[in-house]
Amino acid sequence: MSEKKDNLSCVLYGAGDMRLEQRGVPKPKDDEVLLSMHSVGICGSDIHYYKHGRIGNFVVNKPMVMGHEASGTVVACGKDVKHLKKGDRVAIEPGVPCRKCIRCKSGRYNLCPDIFFCATPPDDGNLCRFYTHAADFCYRLPDHVTFEEGALLEPLSVGIYACQRASVTNGDRILICGAGPIGLVTLLAAKSSGASEVAITDLDEGRLSMAKQLGADVTIRIQSKDGREVAKQIESVFGESDKTIECTGVESSITSAILATRCGGTLVIVGSGTGDSTIPLNTARRKEIDIRGVFRYANCYPVALNMVASGQINVKLLVTHRFALEDSHDAFRTSASNKDGAIKVMIKCSK
Numbered sequence: 407m408s409e410k411k412d413n414l415s416c417v418l419y420g421a422g423d424m425r426l427e428q429r430g431v432p433k434p435k436d437d438e439v440l441l442s443m444h445s446v447g448i449c450g451s452d453i454h455y456y457k458h459g460r461i462g463n464f465v466v467n468k469p470m471v472m473g474h475e476a477s478g479t480v481v482a483c484g485k486d487v488k489h490l491k492k493g494d495r496v497a498i499e500p501g502v503p504c505r506k507c508i509r510c511k512s513g514r515y516n517l518c519p520d521i522f523f524c525a526t527p528p529d530d531g532n533l534c535r536f537y538t539h540a541a542d543f544c545y546r547l548p549d550h551v552t553f554e555e556g557a558l559l560e561p562l563s564v565g566i567y568a569c570q571r572a573s574v575t576n577g578d579r580i581l582i583c584g585a586g587p588i589g590l591v592t593l594l595a596a597k598s599s600g601a602s603e604v605a606i607t608d609l610d611e612g613r614l615s616m617a618k619q620l621g622a623d624v625t626i627r628i629q630s631k632d633g634r635e636v637a638k639q640i641e642s643v644f645g646e647s648d649k650t651i652e653c654t655g656v657e658s659s660i661t662s663a664i665l666a667t668r669c670g671g672t673l674v675i676v677g678s679g680t681g682d683s684t685i686p687l688n689t690a691r692r693k694e695i696d697i698r699g700v701f702r703y704a705n706c707y708p709v710a711l712n713m714v715a716s717g718q719i720n721v722k723l724l725v726t727h728r729f730a731l732e733d734s735h736d737a738f739r740t741s742a743s744n745k746d747g748a749i750k751v752m753i754k755c756s757k
Contacts, residue, residue: 421459447475473533477556565591567703581647633661655679
């Protein structure tokens with residue numbers, strides 16, 4: 407480790423205790439690349455760790471570098487790296503699995519019990535000047551794809567995977583619960599997958615306005631915290647959905663999602679709530695609704711990159727605020743408070 411170069415890093419010590427500090431510049435292993443980080447987006451999980459110091463069983467017990475929605479430039483390669491070279495601009499898939507377990511070998515590496523995932527305790531993230539990562543989980547960006555678009559491949563991959571889990575196809579009527587960043591990228595993915603109509607719900611009119619710009623056919627501003635009342639509101643405006651993708655994790659929203667999905671339909675739960683939920687499971691049974699979970703994504707980065715590079719999906723509108731790495735505290739406060747209509751807050755790590 408070299409202490410001479412500037413490797414300013416954004417480090418979380420615990421709930422509400424985030425610090426900017428210098429760390430050594432790491433050297434890449436044989437199968438890794440050293441990256442000069444450029445753009446890192448703030449995710450809902452980052453905010454949860456920032457506010458609470460934990461998400462479920464993932465607890466910040468030691469200082470952890472933040473950041474996992476990221477892109478950067480290769481500055482050095484390990485001796486076994488053949489497909490990348492110094493100067494390549496890359497998007498970074500943050501989850502690196504063991505590649506050996508049955509989940510990895512079956513293609514569902516997102517479920518690998520030994521996966522390294524940036525900014526998930528105890529693993530450090532990449533909100534810093536320099537960072538090393540497995541080269542085979544870095545994807546070269548075409549010249550016309552920006553660093554910010556590269557960073558946004560991470561949330562977009564969640565949306566693509568959610569639509570894959572829901573088997574979204576031509577002619578489907580889709581309901582998306584929640585118009586936060588994940589709900590919005592899921593909207594983009596659903597429209598690109600052939601959905602004929604997409605309705606999206608939220609409490610915030612500003613986010614619904616953004617959803618409309620991104621192609622939502624119907625936007626529904628939630629009027630109640632009661633899931634059954636919300637389901638009635640959805641059905642009065644949109645009717646029943648073929649497939650519903652729940653992106654909030656809120657118990658009442660999962661309830662309304664079950665009730666608003668047609669018999670024989672599909673419900674995919676993406677949102678991560680604060681704990682176990684009490685939901686009308688017997689209703690889901692009676693309606694024969696297939697309920698599927700989503701945990702991150704697998705094999706979606708190449709798809710996401712192709713969609714963005716080809717112009718099939720435009721993620722640029724999602725970025726509402728930009729900050730320098732030195733101003734990370736302001737960036738996190740802005741994202742956490744949804745100040746000034748914040749949707750995706752991007753931090754630039756390079757000088």
